[in-house]
Amino acid sequence: MTRLLALVVFLFSIFWLVPFLISVTGRWNFYFTLTSVALLSVASAGVWLTFYIGRINIGQGAFALIGAYVSAILVTKAGISFWVSLPAAGLFAGLVAVLIGLPILRLRGVYFAMITLVLTEVVRLAALALPITNGAKGIVSIPLPSELSIFGITMIPDFSTMENSKLAFYYAACALMVVCFASLYRIVNSRLGHLCRSMQQNEELAASVGVNVAHLRVIVFAISSFFGGLGGAMFGAIAQSVYPSSFVVKDSIDFMLNCFLGGLGYVFGPMLGTLTLYFGWDLMFELGKYQLLVFSSVLILLILVLPNGLLSIRLGWIRRLTR
């Protein structure tokens, strides 16, 4: 019951309270920040899922970049609507994850972490080298998402005709975030989630009682990358441009940090982590050249004081709600 109430309060606050507060205070640039947080947390949710099977994934930047490019190419070169290209980007990222995951998911621990880190570089270099991605110049002036209608009924209006496309993007990103986290919650509390937990604890033992480990980890990695692709595609649409440097190793590491910071044991950890990390960084902008110093010091202090994430703070009601 309290959980349902919390969900209602959460939905209410992101879809009504935040736009209301922004329109009252007139700080419109907040929309861009919050939209970014929503999309980055979708990608971080993917990373969190690979953590859930006991793998350290520092390659989400690669899949975000793949998603952004697929969507951009489909929209600009093939003229497909953005709303079709969005799932297509996710699916393509998932497909790539299956192909790459089959060999590299055999690696574990630090080896997997390193190879995924390298993967981020591979995709960036591939984007520079391939002709279809237009090299270092990137793909620019991607049109805003067009109208989506089913049987002549407008589901989503054309973003370019709207007076405030920022608000529209905010709503779209929040909706995407809610859907993604709802499905993540569902996955974790399903049979698949139980199997994942068994893999996290001991892969050999799980395999010995009949869990198809090799099959499962590829599926989980594909879902994870699907989230990454979605987040990346939407990001490209907001920025209306994609470059090979849109998602680099730094972003991959940030995705990982978001999960750590929020707490690896909690489904909503990545969301809280992204919010904290992004806003923390933005708030410290006033510090000028000391920004990175203070930011990293705070980060190190946090890990010293709370080695198991923000959500591990012993507050009974938070733990009950987020479990």
Added chain:
Amino acid sequence: MEQVVANGVYLGSQYAMIALGLTLIFALMNVLNFAHGQMYVIGGFVTYTFYGQFEVPFLLALLMSCATLAILGALIEKFLFGPVIRRSAREESTMLLAAGIAFLLDAVILLVFGEKQRGVPKIVDGVFNWDFRIIMPYDRMLICGLAILSIGAFIAFMQFSRTGRALRALAQDRTAAQLMGVNVNRYSMIGFALGAMLAGLVGGLLVTITGVNLGMGGPTSIKAFMMVMIGGAGVISGAIAGGFILGMLEAVGLAVLSQYGDITYLVIFIALMIFLAIRPHGLMGKPWG
């Protein structure tokens, strides 16, 4: 052809040293040191400051780099990695810490040394020219020689000294080493300091050729990870092999693939993934590190 091999050896000797430090830290503490590239950059800047600005002799400046990084590494181990490893529920927390330290060192470099590209005057002039088959500046040959010399010294240290034996015991089995009376905390600190010192030494050596700038840290770390993956994490011979293999691949790639544009590293990365699919723990690594 000879030129390519010479370039490969030159690159490989530096890479092997970078990988050695990383693999040493990994073997001892099971920590993937993200900040390794930043430590390398700090080493470069310290040598630049002493040799380039205060004009002390080059070898003394190198020693300063080593000392700075050794102290830094020891402090990082004592006050950051040690407590976190002891307390955290999941070992992945050390990766967050390592990433945080990488950011912190980046910030420190930015504040102390600035963001400009820095270089120092050449230590020796002249170019070695063997019938136009191998052309190599003397300073590169000197640096390559020094690097190989330090690798030799490091191996000898690990093999024959008391400290080296303790470190090897620690890498092999932490608990058993402790039962044999090795002071685990002290030797973890020494090992981390040694790994950091190697990074500083390479930084100091290379500042004479490539110069140094703030942005070099991240890419250096990635290259070091690749070498460690090729050779196998936590194995000293593997790090050296990985370093020389990557150096050779880079030299060959630059010579052969240059007509197709800048795809050397793309090809190396893809080859590495195929290689790891066949041999997941590298050439000489222990399975699952």
